Amino acid sequence: MSRQRLAVLGSTGSIGTNTLDVVARHPDRFEVVALTAATQVDALLAQCERFRPRVVAMASAEHAAQLAEKIKQKGLSTQVECAQKAIEKIACADEVDTVMAAIVGAAGLAPCLAAARAGKRLLLANKEALVVGGDVFLRAVREGGATLLPIDSEHSAIFQSLPDDPASWPARIDKIILTASGGPFRTRAVETLTAVTPEEACAHPNWVMGRKISVDSATMMNKALEVIEARYLFGISPDQLDVVIHPQSVIHSMVQYKDTSVVAQLGTPDMRVPIAYGLSWPERMTSGAAPLDFHALQGLSFEPIDSDGHQARFPGLALAWESLRAASGSCAVLNAANEVAVAAFLGRQIRFDQIHQVNRATLDAVLPEGPDGLEALLALDGRARAAAGQVVDRLSA
Ligand SMILES: NC(=O)C1=CN([C@@H]2O[C@H](COP(=O)(O)OP(=O)(O)OC[C@H]3O[C@@H](n4cnc5c(N)ncnc54)[C@H](OP(=O)(O)O)[C@@H]3O)[C@@H](O)[C@H]2O)C=CC1
Ligand SMILES: CC(=O)[C@@H](O)[C@H](O)COP(=O)(O)O
Ligand SMILES: [Mn+2]
Secondary structure: OOOOEEEEEEOOOHHHHHHHHHHOOOOOOHHHEEEEOOOOHHHHHHHHHHHHOOOEOOOOOOHHHHHHHHHHHHHOEEEEEEOHHHHHHHHOOOOOOOOEEEOOOHHHHHHHHHHHOOEEEEEEEEHHHHHHHHHHHHHHHHOOOOOEEOOOOOHHHHHHHHOOOOOHHHHHHHEEEEEEOOHOOOOOOOOHHHOOHHHHHHHOOOOOHHHHHHHHHOOOHHHHHHHHHHHHHHHHHHHHHHEEEOOOEEEEEEEEEEEOEEEEEEEEOOOHHHHHHHHHHHOOOOOOOOOOOOOOOOOOOOOOOOOOHHHHHHHOOOHHHHHHHHOOOHHHHHEEEEEEEEHHHOOOOOOOOOHHHHHHHHHHOOOOOOOOOOOOOHHHHHHHHHHHHHHHHHHOO
């Protein structure tokens, strides 16, 4: 069996390092040919020493120059490139079979589209790329003949719970139920959310993740993005998408069939499981995760999202359905606003509860014009970021 030649985009992040952890367990199956990162020069250098990729790219010339110098000092043969175009070039290179898309945010859209158009096996962790790209993204997958496999834990669970033949899904499925942990503030008094610090927001109860997605989990904007992601991945209508709070993060999501049967995927909350599934699909291979111990499990519980003040605590969740039903491009506007708002919160410019104010105001202010390609999507993303930035400025003045 020939080895899959892998490129990991965002290799220094949480998904990137988990991917390399899984890959290192299977040297007979994978060859790491390319890695990309943005700012973490030493972390990427260490990955180069361990995995010996042929090429790496960093988002800025400054970081790439620092890395190139260190690579030379170590006597490594890895070629160092820079800028977003180099990352896109890696995503569609002939020497790459499989692309792990693990860049955070809309910055991952162009490389994902490049990989899709080049017909790669595309492992999608970067949910924002699909939220922004929507039908444009799916068209690139179709036309390029790419294989799109979900890595997000909920979407991997749904994919594992669905029949193999996508053509059979509409006739068989009643709805998809995404589970949500409720994040670090599930039981916190709503009126105290004004005082939340970035450190508190990033302390997820079940998962260790990057800072942006951790804040999204705390506002439940992560679940809003995931509802949109599910809409596109599984071609299902927004009315057939439901969310239930499940604080233990053991059931990763469920599919309810027409006969009311529910099929779910369970496991310990460890991203190496969906990563290993994506890498090995349609086979299975070891992931390094600990198995679930049903004898030790304390119980699984569920809370409706409209119970116990959750609607007031998580006002952003409803924006998923609102954006999906609004003009095409609205999901891209929501995503851009949220990226700006989360960055402003992490930079201590706005309060935690003001993230939703930025998202709400930006959705109201920016009218999308049905973006039909990458250029139009990036222009819309830029417009929404400018509008969101103005809201941030007003709130922080
Ligand atoms: N973490 C998790 O468990 C899960 C994550 N996801 C999704 O996966 C994606 C990655 O998340 P996560 O790993 O947590 O994020 P991290 O912040 O941990 O990692 C992000 C990676 O992207 C790189 N990066 C950041 N900005 C840019 C840019 N502008 N251009 C190129 N590269 C960039 C970073 O480089 P550097 O570090 O060098 O600056 C890093 O390698 C997100 O879309 C997230 O929603 C989905 C499910 C679970
Ligand atoms: C691991 C993963 O997929 C994250 O998206 C996770 O689901 C976050 O959990 P909640 O958003 O449910 O808190
Ligand atoms: Mn998820």
